[in-house]
Amino acid sequence: MKKLENYVAPNDLLKDRVVFVTGAGQGLGRIAALAYANHGATVILHGRRVEKLERVYDEIEAIGKAQALIYPLNFENAQDKDFVILAQAIEQQLGRLDGILHNAAFLHGLSPLENQTMEQWQAILKINLIAPFALTRACISLLKAAPDASVIMTSSSHGHNPSAYWGGFTIAKAGIEALVKVQADEWEAIPNLRINAIVPGIVNSPQRARTHPGEVKESILQPESLIANYLYLMGPDSKDMNGEIVFCQSKK
């Protein structure tokens, strides 16, 4: 089993595997989806806006490996039944699911708690915390049937160390880390199931540009530089990892 440090994924790492990526239309999700496809996976591209997903679909087609699929769903309005329908569609069209990268995220902007509303918190918790739980739960039989299933949740340094002005987003990400611990504990005795969290650190993306509009994009890491972490956690080399929080950059 290879280690994460200096990890180089083999070209066929995810051959014959089906991987679901949420928030795949831009930023880290897009780069992870392209990398998974480039390493042999059939990738299901999820997001809110179809036109963005279609652009990533075309990029994957240009790679010339397994064809991608598109599954749009707005997590803010989604109910349990929508996730059940989603899982049924995967079962019917592909017959298997080997991994989920929960990457989609939303925040309204940075502000003190006294300026945040209950409606904003409800949306933030629904998109960033409840939807990852509901999607994983809906897909559980597919994941149990896979020989080596990996679920990756995305946290943030502000979820790990709560800090001012990140409000409901910080609470949702802290909840994601707790969710990983609970689920990992429940899956401890199931050798083909694992769940871990990834903390990207500061990365150039549309979300980062929204929260830090004055930042020079070239002064921070590009999402491509983190991709070894995403490949390692999705592929068989991390088979023995369960319940870990993986920091792509230093914790500060």
Ligand SMILES: NC(=O)c1ccc[n+]([C@@H]2O[C@H](COP(=O)([O-])OP(=O)(O)OC[C@H]3O[C@@H](n4cnc5c(N)ncnc54)[C@H](OP(=O)(O)O)[C@@H]3O)[C@@H](O)[C@H]2O)c1
């Ligand atoms: N960038 C950073 O510096 C950084 C740091 C720490 C953690 N992270 C985490 O890494 C992940 C990716 O970050 P990013 O910066 O690449 O984010 P991003 O550019 O803002 O992309 C977020 C994705 O989430 C999707 N999304 C947002 N609201 C949604 C909704 N209601 N329903 C369904 N999908 C929705 C978006 O889809 P549409 O485009 O279709 O709306 C988009 O594809 C997130 O979990 C983020 O918290 C990022």
